[in-house]
Amino acid sequence: MASHTAPEFVLRPFEGLPGEADWVALREVVPAATATARTTAEHGARDVLITTNLPGGWPALHRGDGVVLLALQNQASTGDASRELAANLLAAFELEPGTSLTTVGLPGSGPRLQDILDLTVPFEVTVHEGFDYWLEADQEVSDELRASLDDAAAGVIPTVKLASVDAAYLATFGSRRYVRWSWAVDEEKLIDAIARLHARREARLGDARFLGAFRSSGIVVPVWDIESKTTVEEIETAAVALEKLLTAALAEDAPLDANERRARAGIVARQLTLR
Structure with missing residues (x-):
């Protein structure tokens, strides 16, 4: 049976991942950005869009087009952000497309990002002026949704x-x-x-x-x-x-x-x- 004890504190949770410094930057200092990642073959070799944040503070989103987004700027509830994010990512894969991950539990003794991500895939960062990356490429944007996105973008600190x-x-x-x-x-x-x-x-x-x-x-x-x-x-x-x-x-x-x-x-x- 898997343990539900919170993981021990890990000082450098992103150590060993490509772009460790950028993982930390997106978690702490960049308001709107995405970056590339892919899971290992064991976990389906699935492309993942790492994001600074998602609407409503969601930990992850399985978009209707099948793209899975994993948010970094969420309050950690354990001593190991990598294990917690890995648990969020695996949970998002199980969601139906068009569904967000809204609640999470303690990850227990599950894998860390270093265990489920392909470490040969570079962590390539794209900084955005707003949050249109939340949407699918061909998604219709209503006036209400556009207004909501514009309001969110208005609070973004311009970053290069x-x-x-x-x-x-x-x-x-x-x-x-x-x-x-x-x-x-x-x-x-x-x-x-x-x-x-x-x-x-x-x-x-x-x-x-x-x-x-x-x-x-x-x-x-x-x-x-x-x-x-x-x-x-x-x-x-x-x-x-x-x-x-x-x-x-x-x-x-x-x-x-x-x-x-x-x-x-x-x-x-x-x-x-x-x-």
Whole structure:
């Protein structure tokens, strides 16, 4: 008999999946996006559309055209988001087309995403301005439905995925813009690397000031404050340069010196943890 005990806490629930950093970004910082995934042959080799969210907070949707959508931005009720999402996905496959998954139970000892997804399929992200991806391609849209979609889209924070580096997203909040860059490496090592650069005054993203970082799903997401006059092309160029510096700093293994320790303490002091 399967156990119904909640899974033990897993610090990095998406570790081992293609695009771990993007899984975390879609779960935490991107308002409207989809990404590609496919189940293993054992689970039918079925294409899955991973989404940031679904209407009504549904965990999953089996659309009328047969496409299964799995939402990431749902409140986790267990210690392992991967096992919980895998349970939601398997449950969605059992639904009749045109049906949403609205209630879920504890996944117990069932498989994790790493067990049911084909790990050779890249996690290719598409950022959207709204939520038309909820609909089937040829679905008729009534005036009422269009109004509902437009209302939902009105609350979307304009977001652009940088093309030059992995898992970096430029978000515009009114007159303020921020790059939030998810890194799929050990939390403490990345904080050390940023501290090394911060102590050398090299942690800027071009002209953008490093604000701090938050932790989620076991990885760190640094944040930079982007000046309004900076173009996306300039940000892309700066991101490539900073990626080289951060990668080199990650490879350093000498203990932090006094200045670097002070920089690290400052970063940690203003760090936010999202679990």
